[in-house]
Amino acid sequence: MFEYQHIDSEGNSIDLPVGKIVCVGRNYLQHINELDNAVPSAPLLFIKPTTALCELGQSVVIPKNLGPCHNELEIAVLIKKPLSKVTSQEVAAAIWGIGLGLDLTLRDVQTALKKQGHPWERAKAFDLSCPMSQFVDVNKVENFTDLDFSLHVNNELRQLGNSQDMLFSIVELLANISNTFTLLPGDIVMTGTPKGVAPLAVGDALNIELKAHFSIETDVV
Numbered sequence: 328m329f330e331y332q333h334i335d336s337e338g339n340s341i342d343l344p345v346g347k348i349v350c351v352g353r354n355y356l357q358h359i360n361e362l363d364n365a366v367p368s369a370p371l372l373f374i375k376p377t378t379a380l381c382e383l384g385q386s387v388v389i390p391k392n393l394g395p396c397h398n399e400l401e402i403a404v405l406i407k408k409p410l411s412k413v414t415s416q417e418v419a420a421a422i423w424g425i426g427l428g429l430d431l432t433l434r435d436v437q438t439a440l441k442k443q444g445h446p447w448e449r450a451k452a453f454d455l456s457c458p459m460s461q462f463v464d465v466n467k468v469e470n471f472t473d474l475d476f477s478l479h480v481n482n483e484l485r486q487l488g489n490s491q492d493m494l495f496s497i498v499e500l501l502a503n504i505s506n507t508f509t510l511l512p513g514d515i516v517m518t519g520t521p522k523g524v525a526p527l528a529v530g531d532a533l534n535i536e537l538k539a540h541f542s543i544e545t546d547v548v
């Protein structure tokens with residue numbers, strides 16, 4: 328049964344519906360290079376359905392027998408007010424808060440789809456493909472352009488990111504996205520992953536941290 332709800336830093340549910348997840352691909356140069364992709368001239372967008380969401384603090388479930396499932400740890404932005412065709416200046420008032428999400432990716436499936444020119448949903452939008460942290464109230468976030476976050480797998484650093492390394496900033500992304508998809512209260516925007524994508528394995532212990540805000544221990548099953 329689908330039970331996800333957005334939660335705040337105290338673990339209380341946030342009074343917003345659960346909406347779509349708009350994801351950004353190729354937003355960190357070093358990650359673009361590690362997969363040998365081209366640098367986009369506009370944000371690369373795709374969508375995950377609500378059924379992709381689950382709570383990150385519970386075990387991360389990876390699909391079996393479909394090839395490697397990669398970690399992509401990303402800053403997630405929870406939307407509280409409708410955003411449609413807005414400018415960067417109008418974005419800030421629509422943000423509820425900031426969290427971290429995993430954009431789980433079946434890499435071999437994605438590579439095969441890319442070769443055929445097909446959409447990526449089978450590789451990225453499957454059930455439970457978007458484990459999501461709690462959200463930190465935007466009033467407690469000092470600077471969107473200097474957020475440090477990290478993923479450790481079995482106590483080894485795998486991904487280390489800072490939002491200042493984004494090709495398109497959080498505010499630029501939301502304004503740009505709102506010109507294609509209206510963002511509604513309860514929607515989430517995933518802002519791209521830094522370098523360090525690699526396969527997760529059953530039994531891996533994960534530590535996921537948004538510096539100065541929270542640290543989550545979970546595992547892979």
Ligand code: ZN
Pocket residue numbers: 350351352399401430519520
């Ligand atoms: Zn991603």
